[in-house]
Amino acid sequence: MTMSDPQDRYYAGIRMVHFDLVKELVLALVAVSIVVIGLAGALSSPDDPAVTIQTWATKDPVDFVTTATSELSGQSGTAQYGPPYTNIPDAAQAVGPIAPQAWAGVSTPIDTAQDFVLRPLGFAAVGNPTLTAALNTYNAASPDQQQTWLTNYTTALANATVGNDEVSVAAGDYGPVPDLMANMLGLARTGALDGLLLRSGTLYQTDFTLPLLFMGDGNYLPDLAAEQHLTGDQWGMMNETGSYPGQTWLWLFSFWYQVPPFNTASNTDLVVIILMIVLTALLALVPFIPILRDIPRWIPVYRLIWRRYYRGR
Amino acid sequence: MPETNPKPQAEHSNWTLATRRLLERRLPLKNMLPDRQPYYVGSWVYIFGVVAIAGLIWVVGSGVVLAFFGPQWWHQSSAGRFVNSLHLWGQYFMAGWRDGRAATWMVGVVIFAVSIVAAFTGFISQQNFDGEWIAVNAKDATNAAGIGSFFNVLNFGQMYGLHIMLLPVMVVTLVAAHIVLVRMHGVVRPIEPKQTAQPADEERAS
Numbered sequence: 001m002t003m004s005d006p007q008d009r010y011y012a013g014i015r016m017v018h019f020d021l022v023k024e025l026v027l028a029l030v031a032v033s034i035v036v037i038g039l040a041g042a043l044s045s046p047d048d049p050a051v052t053i054q055t056w057a058t059k060d061p062v063d064f065v066t067t068a069t070s071e072l073s074g075q076s077g078t079a080q081y082g083p084p085y086t087n088i089p090d091a092a093q094a095v096g097p098i099a100p101q102a103w104a105g106v107s108t109p110i111d112t113a114q115d116f117v118l119r120p121l122g123f124a125a126v127g128n129p130t131l132t133a134a135l136n137t138y139n140a141a142s143p144d145q146q147q148t149w150l151t152n153y154t155t156a157l158a159n160a161t162v163g164n165d166e167v168s169v170a171a172g173d174y175g176p177v178p179d180l181m182a183n184m185l186g187l188a189r190t191g192a193l194d195g196l197l198l199r200s201g202t203l204y205q206t207d208f209t210l211p212l213l214f215m216g217d218g219n220y221l222p223d224l225a226a227e228q229h230l231t232g233d234q235w236g237m238m239n240e241t242g243s244y245p246g247q248t249w250l251w252l253f254s255f256w257y258q259v260p261p262f263n264t265a266s267n268t269d270l271v272v273i274i275l276m277i278v279l280t281a282l283l284a285l286v287p288f289i290p291i292l293r294d295i296p297r298w299i300p301v302y303r304l305i306w307r308r309y310y311r312g313r
Numbered sequence: 314m315p316e317t318n319p320k321p322q323a324e325h326s327n328w329t330l331a332t333r334r335l336l337e338r339r340l341p342l343k344n345m346l347p348d349r350q351p352y353y354v355g356s357w358v359y360i361f362g363v364v365a366i367a368g369l370i371w372v373v374g375s376g377v378v379l380a381f382f383g384p385q386w387w388h389q390s391s392a393g394r395f396v397n398s399l400h401l402w403g404q405y406f407m408a409g410w411r412d413g414r415a416a417t418w419m420v421g422v423v424i425f426a427v428s429i430v431a432a433f434t435g436f437i438s439q440q441n442f443d444g445e446w447i448a449v450n451a452k453d454a455t456n457a458a459g460i461g462s463f464f465n466v467l468n469f470g471q472m473y474g475l476h477i478m479l480l481p482v483m484v485v486t487l488v489a490a491h492i493v494l495v496r497m498h499g500v501v502r503p504i505e506p507k508q509t510a511q512p513a514d515e516e517r518a519s
Contacts, residue, residue: 005338005341005344006338006339007344007498007499010498010499010502011351011499011502014351014352014353014502015351015352016349016350016351016352017349017350017351017352017355018348018349019347019348019349019350019354020348021346021347022346024363025363025366025367028360028363028364028366028367029367029370031364031367032364032367032368032371033367033371036368036371046441046443047439047441048441048442048443049441049442050440050441050442050444050445051442051445081456083456084456084461084462092457093457100457100458100459100460101456101457101458101459101461103459104459104460104461104462105462107461107462108461108462108465206468206469206470206471206473207465207467207468207469207470207471208448208467208468208469209465209467209468212445212448212449212467213449213467215445215449216449216452221445221446221449224442224446225446225450228442228446230443230446230447230450231450232450236446236450237447237450240443241441241442241443246436246443247429247432247433247436249425249428249429249432250429267457269453269454269456269457269458270457270458272454273454273457273458280422280426283422284418284419284422284423285419286418287414287415287418287419288415296504297504302503302504305357306353306503306504308352308353308355309352309353309503310503
């Protein structure tokens with residue numbers, strides 16, 4: 001043993017024994033392989049199919065039409081979201097002067113009426129004179145008139161009925177809105193709307209921002225998530241579909257969403273993110289923080305870990 | 314280690330030689346792959362590190378198989394589904410990291426943080442209802458943090474690319490750095506009474 005090596009000096013006075021690291025790794029790999037193959041074979045993994053706009057419009061047409069109407073009237077969650085989708089004053093979360101959502105700005109601009117409703121209907125209107133006329137009537141009307149039709153129709157949808165795959169409401173002053181929505185429902189039920197919302201001008205599509213935001217504005221998708229205990233106030237980050245464990249390592253992140261004052265704040269997300277950044281920094285800096293780094297000495301778990309070492313003392 | 318070659322004239326300005334000398338001094342091969350360890354390394358707690366590495370080998374290996382067959386494959390094939398399950402339970406075994414030294418500890422915390430992002434993008438890449446809902450739900454947190462413009466959880470291509478390329482490379486590189494740091498310092502000595510949590514090497518020099 002040469003004392004020029006810092007490790008040799010560090011271990012001076014300590015009895016050294018033969019140890020085979022590579023053999024240990026190979027044995028661990030064999031053991032982990034047996035456990036992993038066993039668990040995977042016995043427990044499999046959950047795989048509930050994704051919800052499409054087509055399944056949403058088929059299973060819950062009233063919710064679909066209500067959501068599409070709110071996109072057209074600019075009252076949906078996405079329309080009122082603020083950055084990065086829409087320019088709504090004071091919609092961004094902030095903690096005092098810290099407002100990263102507002103600083104980042106509207107990087108993915110979305111006009112919910114155009115992007116979710118009027119543009120897809122424009123494609124469907126080719127060769128469809130009834131729909132073309134309804135779109136022309138709607139576009140020619142004043143914004144006040146449009147909002148009156150949409151408000152009346154939204155109110156009537158609360159008592160809507162479904163028959164022959166169509167959503168029907170009591171007679172009223174809705175202008176062309178029922179025609180527009182009947183065509184939206186038809187497009188959605190065929191699956192065409194799923195494709196139309198992915199149009200990006202190129203062949204390959206990977207960005208699902210529009211269809212996911214549209215589905216998130218309805219009640220169908222969040223209700224399914226709540227059934228599976230996946231929503232934020234149900235510790236949903238840690239759950240998988242079925243009874244499988246999900247991202248259990250996010251337990252602390254998820255915890256803050258369950259307790260006051262965090263769970264009632266309008267800026268919960270930002271507060272929790274700042275808190276977790278501070279806590280992670282504290283964790284990384286444990287070796288330098290006096291009280292935190294002394295706790296292992298006060299609670300002597302180390303005597304259990306190295307009990308052979310202390311037995312001889 | 315005894316010097317046999319005469320020192321060259323320009324040794325003081327040779328960065329390559331200085332780097333090699335530093336590595337030879339701080340990380341000799343006998344420390345990288347030691348055949349002798351302090352006797353207290355027989356404790357159960359040292360198992361977590363090597364099991365975590367074994368879990369990582371499984372995660373990367375099963376991930377490579379999944380990547381070759383494409384993100385839709387595992388939904389359509391029972392063999393694919395089995396490999397995805399291996400991937401899930403392999404992830405599960407990445408839970409335990411145990412360190413003693415400051416830099417090693419900090420690299421470990423960074424590995425933990427990067428692993429969380431790696432796992433999160435993996436959940437989004439599942440292409441099933443769970444992945445769909447996680448994306449819809451998580452956008453509020455990423456948007457509130459102001460990172461939604463370049464880390465758009467609703468953009469499958471972006472999440473998938475990060476999950477199969479950038480994040481695995483980061484985790485594997487950081488784990489390699491972590492192991493090198495562990496081997497460079499050796500396992501920490503047990504805590505002695507009235508000793509600070511970070512034993513100083515020089516105090517023990519004989």
